[in-house]
Amino acid sequence: MILVICHIAACVFHYCLSGTGILHADDAHGETITHQVKSGQGFMIFPNQICTYIADHDIPWEYVWIEFDGLRARETVQLAGLTPDQPVYKARHKDIAETMKNEMLYIVNYKKESPFHLIGHLYLFIDSFVRTSTSTQIGKGNSLRDFYIKEAFSFIEQNFQNDISVEDIAATCGLNRSYFGKIFHENTGKSPQAFLISYRMTKAAELLKLTELSVADIGNAVGYPNQLHFSRAFKNVYGISPRQWRCENKAISLKS
Numbered sequence: 001m002i003l004v005i006c007h008i009a010a011c012v013f014h015y016c017l018s019g020t021g022i023l024h025a026d027d028a029h030g031e032t033i034t035h036q037v038k039s040g041q042g043f044m045i046f047p048n049q050i051c052t053y054i055a056d057h058d059i060p061w062e063y064v065w066i067e068f069d070g071l072r073a074r075e076t077v078q079l080a081g082l083t084p085d086q087p088v089y090k091a092r093h094k095d096i097a098e099t100m101k102n103e104m105l106y107i108v109n110y111k112k113e114s115p116f117h118l119i120g121h122l123y124l125f126i127d128s129f130v131r132t133s134t135s136t137q138i139g140k141g142n143s144l145r146d147f148y149i150k151e152a153f154s155f156i157e158q159n160f161q162n163d164i165s166v167e168d169i170a171a172t173c174g175l176n177r178s179y180f181g182k183i184f185h186e187n188t189g190k191s192p193q194a195f196l197i198s199y200r201m202t203k204a205a206e207l208l209k210l211t212e213l214s215v216a217d218i219g220n221a222v223g224y225p226n227q228l229h230f231s232r233a234f235k236n237v238y239g240i241s242p243r244q245w246r247c248e249n250k251a252i253s254l255k256s
Contacts, residue, residue, distance in 0.1 A: 010069035019061035025051035100128035
């Protein structure tokens with residue numbers, strides 16, 4: 001079985017239950033690197049990464065996968081020590097890895113449970129995933145600056161659909177706009193305004209792909225009551241209009 005993934009807005013983690021296979025994935029420099037993945041290991045597909053994965057001909061793998069996003073997704077993957085250059089997961093503790101696997105299977109087998117119930121099991125998966133990873137980095141970066149950035153992330157995640165400004169985000173951290181903008185850019189590589197726009201457009205792309213809501217309704221749902229302003233912002237990020245993006249991405253599906 002061969003699957004090709006491209007331009008996914010979330011992190012997708014695959015855990016190999018049995019068998020073996022090959023992952024071909026672009027690294028941080030855009031070069032395709034080949035990784036072998038066997039039973040008890042896993043691999044991460046990162047947002048907007050292009051990759052191909054292939055089951056071994058003689059011992060084909062069986063795997064379970066889970067997709068997650070949000071402002072803390074990046075932090076979670078960093079804590080686990082996985083990067084586009086090193087996307088393969090290797091467990092340090094077999095017992096915790098078993099717990100992680102069971103949480104993944106629970107989410108798959110009980111997907112009709114309430115969202116809050118499944119989110120609870122998602123957090124249990126994330127806890128096991130981070131604790132059992134080879135390069136766990138818990139304890140790193142406990143500075144006051146990191147606290148401010150996490151507070152900003154939480155505020156954006158909870159309020160992106162509202163009419164919020166950079167001043168509002170800075171205020172929730174108890175900082176003036178100038179100093180907040182400086183430390184935010186140093187930590188994320190983007191200005192707060194650029195990050196907010198990018199986050200809103202990511203959410204808009206998800207709604208365009210997964211729902212039948214009108215472009216106007218989606219714009220309003222991500223904080224743009226003016227459809228023209230929304231379409232302009234979306235095109236600045238994705239290079240095409242929301243309607244065109246929907247037409248192109250609605251047709252994309254995974255084939256085995």
